[in-house]
Each structure stands twice: as C-alpha cells, then as structure tokens.
Amino acid sequence: MNSRIVITGIGLTAPNGNNLADFRKSLLEGKSGVTLFKEKLMGDVLAGVCNYDENKYQTKKERRRGTRAASIGIYCAHEAIKDSNIILAEYDKAKIGIYVGITEHGTVEAEEEILSIKDYKYNVKYVSHLFNPKVIANNPAGEIALNLGITGPHYTLGAACAAGNIGIIHGAQMLMLGDVDIAICGGVSESIRTFLCFASFKNEGALANHCEPAKACRPFDLERNGIVVSEGGCLYILERLDDALARKATIYGELVGYGINTDATDYVAPDRTRQEQCMSKAIYRAGIQPHEIIIINTHATSTPLGDETEGKAIYNIFGKHDNVYITNTKSYIGHTMGAAGALELAGELPSFNDGFVHHTLNLDNLDTKCLITNIVRNEPLKLDNIKYIMNNSFGMLGINSTVIIKRYE
Amino acid sequence: MTREDIMKSVITIIQEVMPEKDCSSIQDTDVPFVNIVDMDSMDFLDVIMALQKKYLIEIPDADFGNMRNMKSTLDYLETKLASK
Structure with missing residues (x-):
C-alpha cells in the first residue's frame, strides 16, 4: 500500500443498536435484534429490523421520494461524519467520495410499484414518475450525495453479501489513488422490504426457522437451519493517515490488509479453497503471519454448508488456532446482506480499546464438522493486546472478501 | 360529490x-x-398521479395547466367527474 488508510468515523444502524456504542453494548450483553416481522405477502417472518429515526437527517418529503436503502445510508453517513469530527464545510466537496456496498438494489421499489398498480389492473399510466430514480443502481449513494451536497464520485458496489467489506476496500483504494481526500464507504441493505428475498431463500431451503426469534440465527451450531434476513447499514469515514493525524482525529484502526476473489464454481454454493485464498491474500498484504490475527469475525450465515465451508477454510489457514479467537455477529442481528461486512467489522473494532471479544449467540452444540476449535461462546472473552482483527464476508456468485484491521499505535 | 368534498380530497393529497x-x-x-x-x-x-388514482381518471399533460391552483383544479375535476 502506498498510503496508510485509517478509520476515523463510524455511523451505523443495526437491528440491535443505532450507533456504535449501543451496538457494541448489545453485543457484549448478548442482546439479539432478531424479531418477528410482518411481511406483506408472507405474513410473520423472522428478520432483523432497524428502528433509527428516518427523519433525523431527512425531511418527510425527501424520505417519501427516496428509498429505505438510501435513508439508511443518509442516517449512517451523517452519523459517521459527526463521529469523525470532520467539518464538511472545510473540505472541497469534489474530493469526497461515496462508495456504498449493496447486495442488490431496486427489488423493493419494483415490487412496491408493481403491487401499487395491481388495483388498477396493471394500467401502466399509474406508474410513478419517481420510480426510475429510486431503482437506479447508484440510488443509495446518490441520495447520500444529494443530501450532503457532496460533488465527488458516488456509486454503489454490487457484490452480494461481500459488499460491505468491498465498499470499505474500494474507499481505501480511492484514497490511495489520491482520487479523494475523504471516503464515506461501507454498505447498506433494505432487503427485508421485499417478499421476493424471503421467498427465494425459503424456496432454496435456506431461510431460518425457529419458534424463538432470538435463537433463529445460530452459526456453527448443530441445529442451524438457515439465514435470518435483516436490514442495516454501516458507513465509515476513511482517510489517509497523514490527513487524520494533521487534524488530530481519533483513529479506530488501520486497514492493513484486504483480499477479494471469486470462486467461479457455483451460483450459490461457497468454495473453501477460494475462501482460503482470499484470507491468505489479505494476510499477505498485511505483512503478518496468521497467528498474529487475534479475532476472526466470521461470515457464517447459519446455513449448514456455508458455515462448514468457512470453518474448514479457517482451519486450513490457522490450524487449531489456539491464540486466534473466532466470533460471529450474525447470531445477534441476522444477515444484513450488503451491510454485513461493514456492520460486523464495526462491532469488533471497540475490542482494540475494551479488550473484549464478543461471544457467538445460540451456540449450544458446536458442529464439529465445521472444525472451529476456538470460538468465543456463552460470554465475552477478555484478552490482552488485541492487535489485528480479520473480517470475512462472502456472497453469491462466489464473491469473497476479507479485511484486516490493525490497532493504531 | 360536492365541490367541497373534492376540495377536501385535494388538500389531503397535497398534504x-x-x-x-x-x-x-x-x-x-x-x-x-x-x-x-x-x-x-x-x-x-x-x-396529479394521486388524483388520477383516487378518481380513476386520466389527466393528460395538456390539461396540467388547469391544476395550478385550487379554483381551476376544482373546476376541472367537477367537469371531469360529471362526465364519467
């Protein structure tokens, strides 16, 4: 890396917290955000639902014109900027970039529009003029730019459930290139607002089912039976280290390693070898040995095949990993799709300061086939000297991503 | 439907x-x-879209000029609804 890139601000909304402090508190207290959610066609489904204030940074009219994904993004962007203490008025707005990871965008809006003309016998004269700006792929990033008056580049990165990590990586790359001075980057998801997402996972046999919502997402547990779909968002302020130091910014950590690659083997089934290669690429780029990683936040979504594949991939790199501690955030909040990588990483970063590794919920009977031998369970674990955190995020069509953050010192 | 009823609906839609x-x-x-x-x-x-949906009418672009204030909107809608 030519420039050192650091995290200086975090804004988020998760099903169990609307800022980093509350989110972290929920993780350390074992508080789940999974609940029953009334889906318009499917009835009660299990989901992670965010309850941030939509009108904190947007008028009601702006919200009505825009999308839930963008609303999440706008909330997170404002919170991140506030957290970073940067004063936008002091920056050239053309040198700020917005890079938002998404699993998909437009399904929610297309579904709503089609259903809205159902009562009019699908007469297309009733299609809203607002439909196109809502469904364009850059919508979540574009609405953030519009809201903040940012004139630098804005776009989304469609990378399935690896998108949150990839938003961060891309932001860092644009800073390294000198294309921007501030990167607002991460990921968002509004996927619980479309029945198609739930129905497709259900018909694939991959949707979680449990009589107690908080126990539905159970990565690496023998009884795991699928994904809990959730919404959420997390955007970071990234800067070059020199710039951050010059303004005496608080630094959450330094992005020292990353990897992105592709399975090229299947539409949905993961590939262990490519996941290993992705993690290895990130470790190599960080210039460290695997045993120097202290926390691995796993992607594991609570599906039988996905968790086993990732567990074996980790085992093949880290062995019995006695000094490497595994954890999982989806067990609390479900799968926040395009936001997952960014949001789950944010939940880990306070470990550099508080020294805790949050535990994985619902791990009653560890599935030994996953080969996970050092997972934190039952309660948070206190450690000394947490220096490196690794965060995995993998997605459909075989997109893999790994990010490594080093404690700044 | 009285002119006043239509006006209430138009105000609700604008609101x-x-x-x-x-x-x-x-x-x-x-x-x-x-x-x-x-x-x-x-x-x-x-x-315009909300009015079309509420009254199941079509308001062509050429008629948009009638919809710029309440008086002409009500005049237009009264005529339109009477001819339905």
Missing part, C-alpha cells in the same frame, strides 16, 4: 405529498399552489 407544509389554508381561489406551499414540479406530478 400527503408535502408533509412538512401546512396545507389547511389552501382556499378555493386562483392563488397558485406554488405560492402557498412551495410546490415543485415533482410534487406537482405526485399530486
């Missing part, structure tokens, strides 16, 4: 389109909506 504005003061006059509630072109199209 939904412009939730931050107080639309209760809109009267049956020829004062343009834009002067009362700062309606922009996107808001205007939303109001």
Whole structure:
C-alpha cells in the first residue's frame, strides 16, 4: 500500500443498536435484534429490523421520494461524519467520495410499484414518475450525495453479501489513488422490504426457522437451519493517515490488509479453497503471519454448508488456532446482506480499546464438522493486546472478501 | 360529490405529498399552489398521479395547466367527474 488508510468515523444502524456504542453494548450483553416481522405477502417472518429515526437527517418529503436503502445510508453517513469530527464545510466537496456496498438494489421499489398498480389492473399510466430514480443502481449513494451536497464520485458496489467489506476496500483504494481526500464507504441493505428475498431463500431451503426469534440465527451450531434476513447499514469515514493525524482525529484502526476473489464454481454454493485464498491474500498484504490475527469475525450465515465451508477454510489457514479467537455477529442481528461486512467489522473494532471479544449467540452444540476449535461462546472473552482483527464476508456468485484491521499505535 | 368534498380530497393529497407544509389554508381561489406551499414540479406530478388514482381518471399533460391552483383544479375535476 502506498498510503496508510485509517478509520476515523463510524455511523451505523443495526437491528440491535443505532450507533456504535449501543451496538457494541448489545453485543457484549448478548442482546439479539432478531424479531418477528410482518411481511406483506408472507405474513410473520423472522428478520432483523432497524428502528433509527428516518427523519433525523431527512425531511418527510425527501424520505417519501427516496428509498429505505438510501435513508439508511443518509442516517449512517451523517452519523459517521459527526463521529469523525470532520467539518464538511472545510473540505472541497469534489474530493469526497461515496462508495456504498449493496447486495442488490431496486427489488423493493419494483415490487412496491408493481403491487401499487395491481388495483388498477396493471394500467401502466399509474406508474410513478419517481420510480426510475429510486431503482437506479447508484440510488443509495446518490441520495447520500444529494443530501450532503457532496460533488465527488458516488456509486454503489454490487457484490452480494461481500459488499460491505468491498465498499470499505474500494474507499481505501480511492484514497490511495489520491482520487479523494475523504471516503464515506461501507454498505447498506433494505432487503427485508421485499417478499421476493424471503421467498427465494425459503424456496432454496435456506431461510431460518425457529419458534424463538432470538435463537433463529445460530452459526456453527448443530441445529442451524438457515439465514435470518435483516436490514442495516454501516458507513465509515476513511482517510489517509497523514490527513487524520494533521487534524488530530481519533483513529479506530488501520486497514492493513484486504483480499477479494471469486470462486467461479457455483451460483450459490461457497468454495473453501477460494475462501482460503482470499484470507491468505489479505494476510499477505498485511505483512503478518496468521497467528498474529487475534479475532476472526466470521461470515457464517447459519446455513449448514456455508458455515462448514468457512470453518474448514479457517482451519486450513490457522490450524487449531489456539491464540486466534473466532466470533460471529450474525447470531445477534441476522444477515444484513450488503451491510454485513461493514456492520460486523464495526462491532469488533471497540475490542482494540475494551479488550473484549464478543461471544457467538445460540451456540449450544458446536458442529464439529465445521472444525472451529476456538470460538468465543456463552460470554465475552477478555484478552490482552488485541492487535489485528480479520473480517470475512462472502456472497453469491462466489464473491469473497476479507479485511484486516490493525490497532493504531 | 360536492365541490367541497373534492376540495377536501385535494388538500389531503397535497398534504400527503408535502408533509412538512401546512396545507389547511389552501382556499378555493386562483392563488397558485406554488405560492402557498412551495410546490415543485415533482410534487406537482405526485399530486396529479394521486388524483388520477383516487378518481380513476386520466389527466393528460395538456390539461396540467388547469391544476395550478385550487379554483381551476376544482373546476376541472367537477367537469371531469360529471362526465364519467
């Protein structure tokens, strides 16, 4: 890396917290955000639902014109900027970039529009003029730019459930290139607002089912039976280290390693070898040995095949990993799709300061086939000297991503 | 349906389109909506769409000029609804 890139601000909304402090508190207290959610066609489904204030940074009219994904993004962007203490008025707005990871965008809006003309016998004269700006792929990033008056580049990165990590990586790359001075980057998801997402996972046999919502997402547990779909968002302020130091910014950590690659083997089934290669690429780029990683936040979504594949991939790199501690955030909040990588990483970063590794919920009977031998369970674990955190995020069509953050010192 | 009924519906629709504005003061006059509630072109199209859906009518582009204030809107809608 030519420039050192650091995290200086975090804004988020998760099903169990609307800022980093509350989110972290929920993780350390074992508080789940999974609940029953009334889906318009499917009835009660299990989901992670965010309850941030939509009108904190947007008028009601702006919200009505825009999308839930963008609303999440706008909330997170404002919170991140506030957290970073940067004063936008002091920056050239053309040198700020917005890079938002998404699993998909437009399904929610297309579904709503089609259903809205159902009562009019699908007469297309009733299609809203607002439909196109809502469904364009850059919508979540574009609405953030519009809201903040940012004139630098804005776009989304469609990378399935690896998108949150990839938003961060891309932001860092644009800073390294000198294309921007501030990167607002991460990921968002509004996927619980479309029945198609739930129905497709259900018909694939991959949707979680449990009589107690908080126990539905159970990565690496023998009884795991699928994904809990959730919404959420997390955007970071990234800067070059020199710039951050010059303004005496608080630094959450330094992005020292990353990897992105592709399975090229299947539409949905993961590939262990490519996941290993992705993690290895990130470790190599960080210039460290695997045993120097202290926390691995796993992607594991609570599906039988996905968790086993990732567990074996980790085992093949880290062995019995006695000094490497595994954890999982989806067990609390479900799968926040395009936001997952960014949001789950944010939940880990306070470990550099508080020294805790949050535990994985619902791990009653560890599935030994996953080969996970050092997972934190039952309660948070206190450690000394947490220096490196690794965060995995993998997605459909075989997109893999790994990010490594080093404690700044 | 009386003129007053239609006016109530139009005000409700404008209020939904412009939730931050107080639309209760809109009267049956020829004062343009834009002067009362700062309606922009996107808001205007939303109001037109909502009226079309509510009354199951078509308001062609050529008639948009009739919809710029409450008086002409009501005149237009009364005629349109009477001919349904």
